[in-house]
Structures are given as C-alpha cells and as structure tokens.
Amino acid sequence: MLAFILKRIILLLPVLLLVSIISFTLFYLSPGDPAEILLTGPQGPPDPAAVQEFRERAGFNDPAYVQYLRWLTKACHGDLGYSYTSGERVSDAVLDSFVPTLKLSLISLIISLLISIPLGILSAVRKGSLIDGLGMVLALLGISVPGFWLAYLLIILLALQLDVLPVAGYGQNGDLQHMILPAVTLGASAAAVTSRMMRSSMLEALQQDYITAARARGLSERSVVLRHALRNALLPVITVIGLNFTYLLNGSAVVETVFAWPGIGNLMTYSIYDRDYPMILGCMLFLAMLFLALNLMVDICYYYINPRTRHESGD
Amino acid sequence: MNLGTNSEFGTRLAALVVLGLVLPALLAGQIAPHDPEKARPELRLKSPCLDYPLGTDQLGRCIFSRIVFGMRVSLFIGLAVVLLSAMMGIILGGAAGYFGGVLDEAIMRVVDAFLAFPSIFLALAVIGFLGSGLTNLLFSLILVEWTGYARLMRSGVLALRGKEFLEAATGLGASNLYIMRRHILPNVLPSLLVMATLGMGNAILGAASLSFLGLGIQPPTPEWGAMMNDARPFIRAFPLMMIFPGIAITVSVLAFNLLGEAIRIRLDPRSEMRNES
Numbered sequence: 275m276l277a278f279i280l281k282r283i284i285l286l287l288p289v290l291l292l293v294s295i296i297s298f299t300l301f302y303l304s305p306g307d308p309a310e311i312l313l314t315g316p317q318g319p320p321d322p323a324a325v326q327e328f329r330e331r332a333g334f335n336d337p338a339y340v341q342y343l344r345w346l347t348k349a350c351h352g353d354l355g356y357s358y359t360s361g362e363r364v365s366d367a368v369l370d371s372f373v374p375t376l377k378l379s380l381i382s383l384i385i386s387l388l389i390s391i392p393l394g395i396l397s398a399v400r401k402g403s404l405i406d407g408l409g410m411v412l413a414l415l416g417i418s419v420p421g422f423w424l425a426y427l428l429i430i431l432l433a434l435q436l437d438v439l440p441v442a443g444y445g446q447n448g449d450l451q452h453m454i455l456p457a458v459t460l461g462a463s464a465a466a467v468t469s470r471m472m473r474s475s476m477l478e479a480l481q482q483d484y485i486t487a488a489r490a491r492g493l494s495e496r497s498v499v500l501r502h503a504l505r506n507a508l509l510p511v512i513t514v515i516g517l518n519f520t521y522l523l524n525g526s527a528v529v530e531t532v533f534a535w536p537g538i539g540n541l542m543t544y545s546i547y548d549r550d551y552p553m554i555l556g557c558m559l560f561l562a563m564l565f566l567a568l569n570l571m572v573d574i575c576y577y578y579i580n581p582r583t584r585h586e587s588g589d
Numbered sequence: 590m591n592l593g594t595n596s597e598f599g600t601r602l603a604a605l606v607v608l609g610l611v612l613p614a615l616l617a618g619q620i621a622p623h624d625p626e627k628a629r630p631e632l633r634l635k636s637p638c639l640d641y642p643l644g645t646d647q648l649g650r651c652i653f654s655r656i657v658f659g660m661r662v663s664l665f666i667g668l669a670v671v672l673l674s675a676m677m678g679i680i681l682g683g684a685a686g687y688f689g690g691v692l693d694e695a696i697m698r699v700v701d702a703f704l705a706f707p708s709i710f711l712a713l714a715v716i717g718f719l720g721s722g723l724t725n726l727l728f729s730l731i732l733v734e735w736t737g738y739a740r741l742m743r744s745g746v747l748a749l750r751g752k753e754f755l756e757a758a759t760g761l762g763a764s765n766l767y768i769m770r771r772h773i774l775p776n777v778l779p780s781l782l783v784m785a786t787l788g789m790g791n792a793i794l795g796a797a798s799l800s801f802l803g804l805g806i807q808p809p810t811p812e813w814g815a816m817m818n819d820a821r822p823f824i825r826a827f828p829l830m831m832i833f834p835g836i837a838i839t840v841s842v843l844a845f846n847l848l849g850e851a852i853r854i855r856l857d858p859r860s861e862m863r864n865e866s
Contacts (some may be wrong), residue, residue, distance in 0.1 A: 292702035297714070304718040414850070418843035420794055422801050422817065423835030432829045440634050524707045542710060543802055546717035554717040562705040 278577055282570055289300055293562045294349065298342050301555045306552070309334055312356055314534070349559065355552040357545075362555035367541065373559070374444065375530070375537030378460065379522045381453055385461030386468060386518055394472025395467070397478060398507075399499055409469055416466020421525045425459045425532045442534040456533040462520040468514045472507070479507040516572035523561065600855055603848035610841050614660040621654035625811045634827050642647055642835050646819060652830065655811035656837050662812045663793045663841060666727065670792035672730040672784050678738025679781070685739070686746030697743070702735045703832055708733045712795060716804045726805045730795050741784055743775030779856045786849035788840040795840050813838045 309329045313320035329335050333344060348355070354364035397409040432443040432455065445452035479485070480503050488502045521537075530539035538557055545553035613620050629649035637644045643652040651674070675858070685696040715729035749755060749772075758768050799805035800814030808815060813834040820830040 285709050288698050289701045289705060292698055296702055296706075300714060300718040306721065310615060385821050412844055414837070414843060418794075419839050420791065420801075420814075420842075421833060422798065423831075423838065426817070426824065426828075426831050426835070430824065430831070434825055436830070517790050520707065523609055524709045526706075527709045528715060528802065538833060539710075542713055542717075544712060544805060549717075551718065554714055557708065558710060558714045561707050566705050 275578070279574060279585065282573060286566055286570065289566065290563070294346055294559065295342070297555055297558050297562070298345060300558075301551055302338055302341070304551050306549065307334075308358075311549070313405065313572070317509050318434075352558040354559070357553050358550045359548045359553075364552050367553065368538065368556045368560045371536060371538045373540040374535055375523070375526055375539065378456055378526065378530070378535060378537060379519060380455060380458040381519055382460035382514065382522050385457055386464040386522075387515070389461070389465035390514075391467035391472055393469040395476055395504065395507075397438070397469070397473040398476035401477065406473075409473065413466045413470045416463050419463065421459055421463055422528045422532050424462065425529055428455050428459060429532075433438045442532070452533075452535075453457070456535055459529050460522050460525045463525060467508050467521060468518055469515070471510065471514050475510045476503060476507040479503040482506070509576075512575045513572055514569055515587075519568055520565065523564075597855075598697070599810040599847070600851040602843060605838075605849045606844040607848050610660060610844055611664065613657050614664045617658045617661050621651070621657045623651035623654045625654040626659040627648060627807045634823060634830070636827075637829070643696045644827070644829060645828055652811075652816075652833055655816060656834060658752070658812070659809045659813045659834070659837065660841070661706075662806060662810060663796065663838075666730070666806075667789040667794045667845075670730045670734060671788045672794075673727070674734035674788070675785055677731065677735040677780065678740075679734075679742050679774070682739030682742030683746055683773065686743035687765065687769060687773070693743070697741070700739050702809070703732065703736050709795065709798060713798060713802075713804065716799060721807060723805045723806065726796060726799060730792050733795065734791065737784055737788070738781065741780055742777055745780065746773055747774055749773055752827065781848050783856065785852045786845055786852060790845035790849070793838065793845070794842050829848060834844055 281505075307325070307329075309325050313328060314324055333341060336344075345355075352365055354368070356362065356470055357364060359366075359368060382398060385426065393405075393409050397406040432439045436522055440452050441456055443452055454494045454504065480499075482503075485503055486500060488498045493502075526535075526537055526539035527542060528539070529535070530537045534540070540563065544550075544556045545557065605797050622642075629645070632641075632649035633647055635641055635645040641651050641653065643656065644750075646652055646655070667683075681696050682700075685693040706714070712729040712733050715732060716725050719728070720724045755768060755772060757773055763771075774783060796805055797812070797817075799816030800812045802813075803816050803818055806812035806815050808819070816834040817831055820827075820834070823830055
C-alpha cells in the first residue's frame with residue numbers, strides 16, 4: 275500500500291514540474307511590464323529611470339530560466355507573490371476563495387449523486403425502457419446545455435418570476451438560500467455524465483456470473499440488484515465522484531461569475547479582467563495541484579477498495 | 590430517441606440536424622432578414638414581431654439575424670479548433686507511440702501536465718495572460734483539446750505495433766512517415782472521427798463560455814456567448830434576449846454530440862453495452 279502511494283507520488287513529480295513550467299511560460303509571455311504596472315500609481319505613469327532601477331532590483335532583467343527558478347523556489351515555500359491590484363498575498367486570496375468553492379462543490383456533488391445514482395441504476399435495470407430513454411435524453415442535454423444558460427433559466431424562473439430565491443450573491447456567509455441555484459446548476463450538469471457512467475457500470479455488473487448464480491438461487495430481483503449487483507457497480511462510483519469534482523470545478527468558472535459567488539472561479543475571472551497576472555498564475559497552479567491530488571486520492575481509494583488492481587500495479 | 594436499438598435512424602437524424610446547422614451558416618446572408626451588426630437605437634429591445642422574428646437587442650440589432658450569423662462564427666471556431674488540435678495530437682501522440690522510449694515518456698508527461706489543469710481554467714489562463722480575441726481564443730481551446738487526440742493516437746499506434754503488416758511494410762523499405770500515414774492512420778481514423786465530432790460540440794461550448802465572460806469573440810461580431818453577455822443587464826426587462834442564443838448553443842452542441850454518439854455506436858456496436866461515458 276505504502277509502496278503504491280510512494281510510486282504514484284514519484285510519478286507525479288515530473289508532471290508537477292511541467293505544470294509549473296507551462297504556467298510560468300504563459301505568465302512570462304504576458305504583455306505589459308510588471309515593473310511598470312507595479313509602479314504606476316494614482317499620479318500617472320512612473321519615471322522610466324525608476325522603472326529601470328526597479329526591474330534591475332526585482333530581477334526582471336534576468337534571463338527567463340533564472341526568473342523561473344527564483345519563482346519556483348518561492349512557490350515551493352508557499353509564496354506565490356502579491357496581487358498587482360490589491361497588494362494581497364496571492365496564496366491567501368486563493369485559499370480564501372477556495373472555501374466558498376468547496377462549499378458549493380460539496381452541495382452540488384450531493385445533488386448530482388442523488389440524481390445520478392438512482393437514475394443510473396433504473397436505466398440499467400430497465401434497459402431500453404422509457405426511463406432509460408429519458409435518462410439518455412437528460413444525459414445528452416446535460417452535456418450540451420451551457421451552464422451559464424441553465425443558470426439564467428433558473429434565475430429567470432425561480433428568482434425573477436416566482437421570486438422564491440435570491441438572484442445572486444453570497445448572503446450571510448454562504449447560506450443555503452443563496453447556494454441552491456448555483457448548486458442545482460452545477461449538480462445537474464455533473465449528474466448528466468455520471469448517471470450514464472453509473473448505468474454502464476451497473477449493466478456490466480448485471481452480466482456477471484454471480485448475478486446469474488444469485489438469480490438461480492431464487493433470490494428476489496430486488497435483492498439481486500441492490501445487494502449483489504449494486505455493491506460491485508458502486509466501485510467505479512469513486513471514480514465518478516472524482517470526475518464529478520472535475521466537472522464541478524470546471525463549471526464553477528462561469529457559474530460562480532453569474533451568481534457572484536466569491537469562489538475561485540470568480541477570483542480567476544476578475545483577476546483576468548484586472549490583468550492581475552500573479553493572481554491568475556496562483557489560481558492556475560493551485561487548481562492543477564488540487565486536480566492532481568484529487569486524482570491521486572481516487573487512485574488510492576480505488577486501490578484500497580478493489581483488491582484486483584493490486585496485482586496489476588504490482589508488476 | 591433510443592440510439593442503441595436503432596443506430597441507422599440515429600445517425601441519419603443527427604446528420605440531418607448538423608446539416609440544418611451548416612446550411613444556415615453558409616446561406617446566412619440570404620436567410621437573415623437584417624444586417625446583424627447594424628444598430629438602430631430607435632428599435633432597441635423590441636419583442637418578437639413579423640419584421641424581427643426574435644426581437645431586437647439593446648442596440649436595436651435583429652436577434653434572429655445575429656443568431657444566424659453566429660452559427661457561422663461558431664462553426665468556424667469549432668472546425669478550426671478540431672482540425673488544429675487533431676493535427677497536433679495526431680503528430681505528437683503518433684510519434685510517442687511509434688518511437689516509444691524517452692520521446693514517448695516526454696510527450697506523455699506533457700500531456701499529463703496539460704490534463705492536470707481543469708480545462709476551462711486552462712483556456713481562461715491562456716486568455717488571461719495573452720489577451721482576448723479570435724487567435725488567442727483558438728489557441729486556448731486547442732491547448733485544451735489536443736491531449737485527447739494525442740492519447741487516442743498513441744494507444745492506437747501501440748495496439749498496432751508488432752503487427753505483421755507493419756513488419757512487412759518495414760521489410761519492403763517503407764519509411765516511418767509512410768507507414769504512419771498509409772498503415773497506422775487509417776486504422777485509428779474511425780475513433781478519431783468520433784472524437785472530432787464530439788470535439789466540435791466541446792469547442793463551440795468552450796468558445797461560447799469564454800465569449801460569455803467577455804474574454805472570447807468581441808462585439809460587435811455576432812457570437813452566441815457574447816450575445817448572452819450583452820443580455821445580462823436586461824435579464825429582468827427582456828429575458829428572451831438571454832434565452833434565444835442559449836437555445837442556439839444547446840441545439841448545435843446537442844447535434845454534434847448526437848452525431849458523435851451515433852457514429853461511435855455504428856462503428857462499434859458493442860460500445861453501447863460497455864462504457865459510454
């Protein structure tokens with residue numbers, strides 16, 4: 275077990291290094307002179323001599339790889355620099371914005387699992403039936419409807435026409451009322467994908483020999499499906515949860531902006547509007563690390579729960 | 590709507606819908622009743638009527654004409670992103686699988702690194718650093734999409750490596766490039782076709798999302814996401830302005846997803862039984 279985890283982490287190191295190189299390259303290619311941006315105050319453009327001196331002092335004149343290594347060393351110590359606009363520490367801002375995103379993601383995850391698992395099971399058990407067809411249509415719609423459009427449909431219907439929920443905002447520290455619309459928006463599209471995954475995994479489980487054996491022993495269909503097939507079909511659901519998070523985080527960029535939810539998607543968008551490059555870089559790096567960690571966790575859970583993978587990874 | 594049992598019908602239906610999207614894009618000038626970029630401030634925010642079938646936007650431009658011309662923009666972005674990212678993925682993934690060794694290891698680690706970023710955030714970051722506009726929009730979406738083709742191509746090549754017909758070709762003195770082009774690519778092509786069809790939908794959706802945030806196609810060019818961004822201040826007064834472009838996006842993305850799914854099932858009927866996520 276430990277050897278497996280260690281191996282995975284070692285395999286991640288070159289990927290992490292490449293992630294940092296890709297991020298820094300984009301940052302380095304961005305137009306505009308950071309020294310000039312930093313020194314521009316309310317009194318107008320700065321003195322060129324001061325800019326030159328600042329560039330020299332801050333190391334902006336060094337070759338790209340020297341700047342990269344300096345940045346990487348700092349980043350490894352958790353120092354991602356300071357925001358161009360607010361002067362705040364990037365690492366603090368990113369972590370602060372991640373709390374609302376995590377909150378929203380968890381609620382969305384619950385919504386999406388509540389929809390996708392029962393729908394997937396029913397679609398598999400009643401393959402070819404009306405509910406299976408409905409599941410198929412919903413899944414196709416779910417991956418085709420833009421999240422921001424669904425968001426506005428919900429706003430128009432529930433917030434403007436019926437006036438039962440707030441249009442947008444974080445409310446009192448992110449209360450449930452303000453969370454419902456964004457969470458339903460995100461959860462619905464994630465459910466679309468995962469209900470199909472649940473269905474295929476259930477279909478596969480239902481074709482196994484032990485299901486035939488269980489049926490032959492005269493067990494009720496209910497017991498066959500829920501006690502024998504579901505247990506095995508739920509294994510890939512761990513992957514589903516991981517995948518769901520991927521979906522939710524991806525959707526959060528636009529949905530958080532629509533609902534003015536102060537999460538990392540919102541932070542990213544507004545940092546782009548403000549050309550706050552260190553902040554963009556910080557968000558990017560944080561999300562990539564989060565993703566890699568999430569995948570690692572899924573792998574480890576899978577390894578722990580499913581003994582069959584242990585032999586495959588042993589060689 | 591059950592594609593599994595009736596894939597013939599499914600493919601035809603999806604192809605028909607896609608054709609229904611391509612035709613208006615080609616004939617936009619003939620179909621649209623008005624100039625999509627001509628502002629008539631005296632006619633702003635009009636409800637749908639005979640002359641303006643879907644009403645007018647905040648500058649008095651015909652929403653219907655803008656949606657028809659928007660099809661052109663979306664299809665162009667979709668095609669460009671799919672072609673360029675497929676080319677990049679095929680070359681790099683093919684080289685990785687064919688030559689193996691250090692090159693394979695290096696290319697696949699780069700693929701892993703690109704996959705580590707949540708896709709929309711990667712696109713956002715590229716635009717955030719390099720600026721908005723058509724070129725950067727395309728570039729950002731290509732960086733998101735190419736990894737899929739690279740992985741597919743690589744596994745396709747690996748599955749074929751060591752097959753007799755490849756050894757025969759090598760024995761006859763065929764060059765690496767010739768073998769890749771004439772023997773390997775045709776074998777992987779069906780799966781690439783499915784991915785490219787689904788990729789059209791992804792690219793259209795991605796471009797619309799970025800334009801909706803004001804970071805993709807810039808006004809006054811008629812683009813669906815950008816049109817929805819324009820509609821945000823008028824959500825209370827004129828919600829239809831938000832609803833119509835969204836329908837256009839959904840229908841076109843849905844059409845490509847349906848077509849991709851239908852092609853996949855036709856090429857490999859067993860895939861309906863197995864994994865299809």
